[in-house]
Amino acid sequence: MAGLATTFGSGAMTNSIADLGQAACILAIGTNTTEAHPVIALQLKQMARRGGKLIVANPHWIELCRHATMWLRQRPGSDVALIGGMMRVIVDEGLADSNFIQERCENFDALRESLAAFSLERVSQITGLPQEQIREAARLYATSSSAAIVYAMGITQSSHGTDNVQALADLAMLTGNIGKPGSGVNPLRGHNNVQGSCDMGCLPNVFTGYQSVADGGIRERFEAAWGVSLNPKPGLTLGEIFDAAHDGTVKAIYLVGENPVITDPNAAHIEEALKRLEFLVVQDIFLSETARLAHVVLPAASFAEKEGTFTNTERRVQRVRQAISPVGNSRPDWWITVQLAMRLGAQGFSYEHPAEIMDEIARLTASYGGMAYHRLENGGLQWPCPSPNHPGTSILHREAFTRGKGHFVPVEYRGSLEQPDEEYPLILNTGRMLYHFHSSTLTRRVKGLRELHSEERVEINPQDAVSLGIADGDLVKVTSRRGAVTVRAKVAEGTPPGSLFMTFHFPDTVTNLLTQPGRDPVSKIPELKFCAVRVAKVA
Amino acid sequence: MAKVTLTIDQKTVEAEPGDPLLEVAKKAGVYIPHLCYMDDLPSYGGCRLCAVEIEGVRGLPLACTTQVTDGMVVRTDTAPVRELQRGVMETILSEHPDRCLTCHRKIHCLPNWICLRDDVVTDRCVTCAKNQWCELQQVSEFLGMEGTGRFYEEGRSWYGAREEIPLERENPFIERDYNKCILCARCVRVCDEVRGVGAISVTYKGDKARIDTPFGIPLHETNCELCGACVDVCPTASLMDKTTKWAGLPDKLVSTICPYCGTGCQLLLHVKGERIVRVSADAEGAVNKGQACVKGRYGLDFVHHPERLTTPLIRDNGAFREASWDEALDLVASRLGDYRGEEFAAIASSKCTNEDCYILQKFARVVMGSNNVDHCARL
Ligand code: FES
Numbered sequence: 001m002a003g004l005a006t007t008f009g010s011g012a013m014t015n016s017i018a019d020l021g022q023a024a025c026i027l028a029i030g031t032n033t034t035e036a037h038p039v040i041a042l043q044l045k046q047m048a049r050r051g052g053k054l055i056v057a058n059p060h061w062i063e064l065c066r067h068a069t070m071w072l073r074q075r076p077g078s079d080v081a082l083i084g085g086m087m088r089v090i091v092d093e094g095l096a097d098s099n100f101i102q103e104r105c106e107n108f109d110a111l112r113e114s115l116a117a118f119s120l121e122r123v124s125q126i127t128g129l130p131q132e133q134i135r136e137a138a139r140l141y142a143t144s145s146s147a148a149i150v151y152a153m154g155i156t157q158s159s160h161g162t163d164n165v166q167a168l169a170d171l172a173m174l175t176g177n178i179g180k181p182g183s184g185v186n187p188l189r190g191h192n193n194v195q196g197s198c199d200m201g202c203l204p205n206v207f208t209g210y211q212s213v214a215d216g217g218i219r220e221r222f223e224a225a226w227g228v229s230l231n232p233k234p235g236l237t238l239g240e241i242f243d244a245a246h247d248g249t250v251k252a253i254y255l256v257g258e259n260p261v262i263t264d265p266n267a268a269h270i271e272e273a274l275k276r277l278e279f280l281v282v283q284d285i286f287l288s289e290t291a292r293l294a295h296v297v298l299p300a301a302s303f304a305e306k307e308g309t310f311t312n313t314e315r316r317v318q319r320v321r322q323a324i325s326p327v328g329n330s331r332p333d334w335w336i337t338v339q340l341a342m343r344l345g346a347q348g349f350s351y352e353h354p355a356e357i358m359d360e361i362a363r364l365t366a367s368y369g370g371m372a373y374h375r376l377e378n379g380g381l382q383w384p385c386p387s388p389n390h391p392g393t394s395i396l397h398r399e400a401f402t403r404g405k406g407h408f409v410p411v412e413y414r415g416s417l418e419q420p421d422e423e424y425p426l427i428l429n430t431g432r433m434l435y436h437f438h439s440s441t442l443t444r445r446v447k448g449l450r451e452l453h454s455e456e457r458v459e460i461n462p463q464d465a466v467s468l469g470i471a472d473g474d475l476v477k478v479t480s481r482r483g484a485v486t487v488r489a490k491v492a493e494g495t496p497p498g499s500l501f502m503t504f505h506f507p508d509t510v511t512n513l514l515t516q517p518g519r520d521p522v523s524k525i526p527e528l529k530f531c532a533v534r535v536a537k538v539a
Numbered sequence: 540m541a542k543v544t545l546t547i548d549q550k551t552v553e554a555e556p557g558d559p560l561l562e563v564a565k566k567a568g569v570y571i572p573h574l575c576y577m578d579d580l581p582s583y584g585g586c587r588l589c590a591v592e593i594e595g596v597r598g599l600p601l602a603c604t605t606q607v608t609d610g611m612v613v614r615t616d617t618a619p620v621r622e623l624q625r626g627v628m629e630t631i632l633s634e635h636p637d638r639c640l641t642c643h644r645k646i647h648c649l650p651n652w653i654c655l656r657d658d659v660v661t662d663r664c665v666t667c668a669k670n671q672w673c674e675l676q677q678v679s680e681f682l683g684m685e686g687t688g689r690f691y692e693e694g695r696s697w698y699g700a701r702e703e704i705p706l707e708r709e710n711p712f713i714e715r716d717y718n719k720c721i722l723c724a725r726c727v728r729v730c731d732e733v734r735g736v737g738a739i740s741v742t743y744k745g746d747k748a749r750i751d752t753p754f755g756i757p758l759h760e761t762n763c764e765l766c767g768a769c770v771d772v773c774p775t776a777s778l779m780d781k782t783t784k785w786a787g788l789p790d791k792l793v794s795t796i797c798p799y800c801g802t803g804c805q806l807l808l809h810v811k812g813e814r815i816v817r818v819s820a821d822a823e824g825a826v827n828k829g830q831a832c833v834k835g836r837y838g839l840d841f842v843h844h845p846e847r848l849t850t851p852l853i854r855d856n857g858a859f860r861e862a863s864w865d866e867a868l869d870l871v872a873s874r875l876g877d878y879r880g881e882e883f884a885a886i887a888s889s890k891c892t893n894e895d896c897y898i899l900q901k902f903a904r905v906v907m908g909s910n911n912v913d914h915c916a917r918l
Contacts, residue, residue: 017802017826038764038832039802045735063762067735189801191889191915193896200896202887202914208897213910228905231880235910241884250911252878256899257888258915279874286846296871297859299848303798304808304815304839308892310796312803316825320892323793323808323815327842328849329864333888333895337902339864343872346906354894361897379825445841448711448782449834452759 004165004185012195014184014396015148016314016382021046023182025053025144027137029079029168030154032431034063037152037188040313044150053140057082058154059429060501061494070137074127076427076499077415077530079155082134083167084411085123087174088115089138096142097176105173105406114410126413142175146182153190153431166409173406179397189313192303196311199368199383200361204235209365225364227347246273254281256333257300259288268483283336286445300333301326308334308354309376311383315393317371318380420498424480424532426464427499428514457490459501460535465491468535475538478502480514480531486538500535545611554607561589561602564615571615572624572678574631574774575723576603579828580732586723587627588678591615599623625682631721632684635675635775636667667719667776668784674774675721704749710759712781712837713770717749720777726750726769733830738763750777765833771819780837786816794821797835798890804831808839815842875907884911 004012020026021043033041041064048054048067056064057072057079065071074082090096091112101108120131127134141147149172155164169185177183189195201208211218219230236244242260244250246269253274260270274280274293282294291297305326311317326332334354341349351357355373362371370385370392381392396402420427458478460470470476472491477484478500487502495501502514514533543556547569554563559582564571575586582603590599594612599620602613614620667673679685707715724741727750731737738761742751752761759765770778789809797804805824809817818839820831841847851867852859862870875883885903887896896914903912 034764037800037802038766039804039827039830042734042830049732049735191801192796192798192803193891193893194801194889194914196893197887197889197891197896197914200887200893201900202896202912204910204913207900207904213904222904226901226905230904231908231910233910235881235912236884238886238913238915241886241911241913244911245884249881250884251882252875253884253886254875254899254903255886256895257890258886260886260915279878281871281875285841285848286844287848287852291848295854295874296867297848297852298867298871299850299852302842302847303890303892304793304795304842306892308894310803311893312796312826313801314803314826316803317893318796318803318805318825321793321795323795323810324813324842327847329851330847330849331864333891334898336868337895337898339868340872340875341898341902341906343868344876344906346902348905349898349901351898354892357894357897361893379823445844445846446838447840449838452711452765 004169004187012396013186013188013314014178015181015186016316016394017043017312019181019184019394020044020148020150020186021050023047023052023144023146023148025055025141025147026150027055027057027141027147028064028068028150029057029083030156030164031150031152031188032058032060032062032064032154033150033152033188036190036431037313040150040188053144055137055140057137059496059499070133070140072127072129072133072137073496074129076429076496078127078413079164080160080167080411080413081118081123081126082129083164083171084115084118084413085120085127085134086138086141087111087167087171087411088118088120088123089135090142090171090174091115093139095139096174100176100178101174104178104401105408107408110410111170111174111408114412117413118411141171146180147172147175147177148183149177149185150188151186152188156187160414163412163414167411169406170408170411173408178401178406179395179399181395184395187313192312193310195313195315196309196317199311199365204237207364208361209367211365222364225360242270242273245277248276251277252279252281253277254283255290255294256283257285259284259290261289261293283333285330298336299328299330300336301330305330306332306334306354308332309358309371309373309380315382316380317368317376317383317385319373319376418481418530418532420532424534425498426533426535428478428480428531428533429499429501431501431503456485456487456502458487458535459490459492459495461495461497461499462491462493463497465489468537470535470537476535477538478514478533478535480533483514485514489535500533543607543609543611545607545609545613547613548615556608557606559603560591560605560607560611560613563607564602564613569615570681571602572628572681573603574674574678574721575725577725577729577772578822580728583724583728586631586721588624588631590620590623590627592617592620621682625684628679628682628684631675632679635719635721668779669776672788673776678774707757708781709757710763710765710781712765712833713758713767714779714781714784715758716777716779717751718777719775720750721775722748722750723774724750725772725774726778729768729772730763734764734766734768736762736764736766739769765837766831767833767836768820768830771829780817782837783817786811789816794823797831799832799834799838802826804835806831806835806839815839878907880908881911883907883909884913885909887912887914889914 017040045067053069055070056068059076124131149168172178172185206212207222223230280294281296282291283298283300284291285300285302303320304323307322308320309317310320338349362368366386367384370387370390382394385392470489474489476489477486542553545552547564550567552567561571561576571589573589575583584601584604589602591602592614704717727740730739739750739752789811791810793808797806804827805821807819807821808815818836820829822829851862853862885899887899900912903909
């Protein structure tokens with residue numbers, strides 16, 4: 001979420017889920033909302049039903065297209081060009097909100113200059129969209145009384161994900177669609193508590209609430225609260241951690257509840273890195289593929305067996321409540337970590353109940369300052385919630401941006417890292433489907449979900465299928481520069497010609513053997529949505 | 540807009556002008572029997588059960604389609620109202636098995652008892668999975684249908700009255716038994732108006748009318764997303780959760796947050812002993828307002844999966860062996876003690892709670908002196 005932070009000063013969803021239903025126009029880009037966030041999709045459908053304008057921008061035909069006013073089928077990886085083109089139309093046709101730009105933003109001239117490169121001829125060439133469609137989408141978005149942008153991994157999981165996000169933020173500011181109901185830039189987070197784990201400082205460069213570890217003043221506060229002196233040097237990101245494990249500079253890893261051997265791009269590299277560690281401890285509820293590599297495995301309690309809070313994609317902190325006792329001898333994650341800390345002689349780790357942990361978080365984190373369990377009983381609170389009587393914040397940047405002025409970032413289109421060529425002529429896109437989740441550690445253990453969808457399928461456009469002699473249900477081999485997987489084909493109209501689609505839910509077919517580790521230079525998010533492959537029928 | 544004041548059964552009530560009378564009464568604690576009205580959806584006026592008396596209004600208007608106005612005087616519990624409601628209910632029940640509703644012994648009966656009153660023992664209260672948590676049963680009890688009209692003593696209306704409709708239970712989660720359907724159309728409306736899916740509709744006409752998918756194909760072959768919203772609103776046993784329908788009444792309901800995506804839907808876990816026997820969407824949920832998806836609703840079985848890790852494991856000569864917490868924690872602590880600062884890294888989970896995450900990064904920074912802490916938000 002680095003892109004949003006540069007522009008606005010905060011990387012979270014600017015508006016609320018319920019608020020989306022009130023928008024006059026929504027641009028849904030890089031999100032297959034009905035499959036990945038079905039309940040948020042209800043708001044989008046509701047909006048369209050009430051007569052709102054829904055613009056879906058997605059190379060693939062998705063269920064949401066049924067409810068859309070417009071479907072833009074841009075070429076994979078051409079999002080920046082599309083958004084740049086829309087902004088160019090808005091500026092050229094005088095549809096920009098000049099009051100908003102003047103009063104609330106800075107660096108507009110730089111943006112305007114950068115738009116010179118986005119003539120509709122060029123944009124149309126890159127995106128494969130007719131000029132008229134781009135123009136119409138721009139007008140629809142810019143002339144609606146309120147317009148919201150919704151996006152997910154299709155935008156961020158790219159080697160230019162930060163560019164994508166910044167372009168979207170520019171588009172919103174250009175039209176004054178920030179800080180009012182039914183507008184904003186709204187990233188939909190994939191996991192129940194991605195927002196929370198970021199808020200809590202599970203990031204190498206920040207403490208809770210995005211307070212920089214390199215900032216002396218902030219560090220002093222934490223040192224005083226925690227009673228130790230702290231390391232001022234930002235740590236390694238996930239990918240860098242595995243690289244460091246590979247070359248031996250990181251020697252021990254404490255890994256909680258993740259299964260990178262399946263979910264990470266370049267899975268083979270990760271597996272090798274973990275095997276080279278001197279000590280690996282994994283804490284999880286199942287013996288995942290990653291846990292099998294550990295020296296010690298610690299059994300964690302599931303969400304139904306502990307008290308706590310999750311923070312959802314709209315910054316709402318909600319209570320998780322214990323329904324049953326921990327299964328077997330499993331224990332809540334916080335309890336296990338606390339035991340280790342105490343055995344290692346640390347002070348300040350004696351908690352009786354998670355509520356005390358939340359009180360400590362509130363003391364150290366301005367945006368969580370007013371959070372306390374007794375206040376979260378009915379529906380939770382949205383941060384920033386700085387004081388005990390603060391009602392929480394449903395819309396960010398109402399009066400001013402978190403960083404003061406909204407900062408326009410010039411847009412620049414760069415192609416994806418790996419372009420299709422003669423040897424690998426097709427583009428592979430990866431994503432989710434409704435009945436499974438992530439590495440399916442959880443969902444494949446649910447009988448009914450497994451029944452509905454039990455194996456990976458590679459989706460291929462009928463046109464490509466015919467020319468390659470592939471029929472529905474055929475066993476095919478998908479090969480990239482990094483590896484190959486064998487899987488059944490599904491011939492599907494929804495997949496654009498020249499592209500393939502696979503999920504990454506099934507450990508028997510490790511899709512991420514194919515994807516490439518090239519990362520966005522700023523956010524360090526890998527380019528999971530785009531790599532060059534070839535496909536052939538297995539004789 | 541200014542509020543309006545009205546009286547319902549002698550209670551003075553304030554409301555927004557234009558609100559449905561049924562809703563206003565409900566909030567004021569006055570129950571008006573109804574089988575088609577749903578919170579937050581436009582009134583439908585299909586079941587005709589919610590009749591009331593309003594001063595100065597002719598006949599017995601429906602409370603769900605009547606909008607409140609200032610000075611309205613409403614009575615819900617008069618003899619003509621109840622008589623009409625019983626008549627309507629009698630019509631509704633003519634299409635539904637009624638022993639479960641009208642037998643005076645039903646609270647004494649237990650499963651597998653032989654029914655002395657009734658030769659058709661396959662169709663009694665205790666053979667219906669919805670017994671004791673059925674909305675139709677509750678309305679029927681409220682109106683005192685037992686022993687009235689054609690339900691008097693052994694008189695019966697339903698058996699053999701209709702050709703049996705085969706069950707549809709081909710998908711793993713939702714079971715459809717239209718023999719028990721009263722055509723309230725709630726499922727059709729929730730699927731269309733709330734979920735925007737429209738997998739089912741009212742098909743055929745007259746006494747052949749019933750709810751079905753296009754061409755009667757199985758549910759999972761339509762565009763149905765198996766979210767279970769229809770099951771939640773069904774007032775009878777027509778739509779049931781296939782795997783948990785016989786779980787009966789839970790000991791307690793625990794409201795918590797779904798562990799799957801970042802939406803943050805509030806779910807109700809129905810708990811019996813140490814088991815989650817059913818999951819439903821919580822109407823109080825700030826985000827989801829009574830809605831969920833197939834994963835949240837039907838995908839939590841992993842909690843009780845036999846492969847759950849139940850004890851610490853230590854690798855010994857290449858294979859895992861079970862260990863006690865003390866042994867495992869001592870071992871991990873002593874091994875981690877060898878590494879400090881940059882040699883150590885912690886990888887957090889975006890599935891864990893805020894408190895779990897906070898403690899983990901505090902552990903990495905305070906105990907291990909390392910900022911090498913990240914999680915999979917980048918994925
Ligand atoms: S609730 Fe009023 S007619 Fe059904």
